[in-house]
Amino acid sequence: MTARRATSPTDGFPRVPKDTFRSRIADSLRSAILGGDIAPGSQLVETTLAAQFGVSRGPLREAIRQLVEEGILEAVPYTGTYVIDISVKDVDEIYSIRRNLETFAFEQLWDRRDEEFRTELRRRHEALTATIDAGDDKASILAELSFHGTVYEATGHSFLLTIWHGLRGRLQLYWAAHHRAHGLRGPRRDGHDDYLRLALGNDLAAMRNEIESHMRRGAEQTKAFLDGRERLPERRA
Amino acid sequence: MTARRATSPTDGFPRVPKDTFRSRIADSLRSAILGGDIAPGSQLVETTLAAQFGVSRGPLREAIRQLVEEGILEAVPYTGTYVIDISVKDVDEIYSIRRNLETFAFEQLWDRRDEEFRTELRRRHEALTATIDAGDDKASILAELSFHGTVYEATGHSFLLTIWHGLRGRLQLYWAAHHRAHGLRGPRRDGHDDYLRLALGNDLAAMRNEIESHMRRGAEQTKAFLDGRERLPERRA
């Protein structure tokens, strides 16, 4: 009897108005940060933001507390709140734990994969390649995260899903920074073909290996970007 | 250059005053909930709490937002905020992912275990048995969590540590409920002897097995308590 999430928009029946300023502000701010419209490290000024959103500072501050707790903002009392900056160590950590969790998710799910899961995974894979073909980098970031999110959602493991959402935010932040710096994130169109094939197949060990190499590739790619970024601070491509 | 946590009290130099109402309120509220002074399912009334803490509703609401995001409170807009209730499914999830993460932590740490780690682990194990000998159940809950936390902290993996803190809160909540219901939580005095011995030894596979069985034991114990509790519903929620 603990169920019924107030924030979930996909509950079936028309829970239309159940909305509040702080939730809209939080959503809006989050997507602005994760989408790359606000650069990492920059300071958020409450009065300015409140004016931009057309609300007072009260709800805005509550939204900020929420995002601080989500880990995408950093607050220093009496001084300021800043968008978190990204480091090589962070990337290593995120990818290492993501490898672990995604493997765990597949282990949990493996014998319970049903047709709905397979269909959904294929659907999101197609959506991903479509955004890549369309050259829409911003959408392809979301599509890739949505693709990987399929398995987390399918486990029905709510705590795992919560952790994944935290990781997802970080990844989105890194990739957005990457994209903003290079102008092109450049995911290969066939980058998830093996992943999809193995996820639909029956060789769990092979799937483990695929996750391993997939994550290593991702970590190397992201770290290479950050290395260059730290060696040449402030350079335009 | 992203370092310097404002919330860490163990930084070395006297960061005395860097405190704010909302942080104190959040700490106070959290320990009251996790310590079992506020029952799961009960509603928090802002005006009442604000009066008890001697502050206005502003900072209190921000603290609540924080705890909601930490997962120990649940908020329904325009209606109320409640201490989360615990379910059998939650226990299964927590222990399954905890087994996974604690194994991951040992794998990360294994070849880097130094004398400081061994000393600290032994020290906390002694502290744990001491609280059990003293019959201080509340302290033994914290001591057990502190003991297990050693390995997470030793990895230096900040994201892993963050996730552990989330799990820790849930566990503390379950155990506190358990304790309040039974009057005695009853951890066996030698419950962590094998765990300690293997954690200090050189057989990683054996350590994996120990974690596995340790978690299974813990999950069964907690679930048995919840089963009995759900069969005899004591109060409304």
Add this chain to the structure above:
DNA sequence: AGGTCGTCGATTGTTGACAATCGACGACCG
């Protein structure tokens, strides 16, 4: 000139009052 200390603008922290919403109780109607 170099360093120290006071002052000031900017920003966050806090407060009390006011508005919107919810859930329940009770009157009213069939």
Add this chain to the structure above:
DNA sequence: CGGTCGTCGATTGTCAACAATCGACGACCT
């Protein structure tokens, strides 16, 4: 007697004003 609908108290959501703190600039002293 059962059900429906309006009203009302309680609770949360929002706002604008005020206080505390910080960081930097500039005057002052040595």
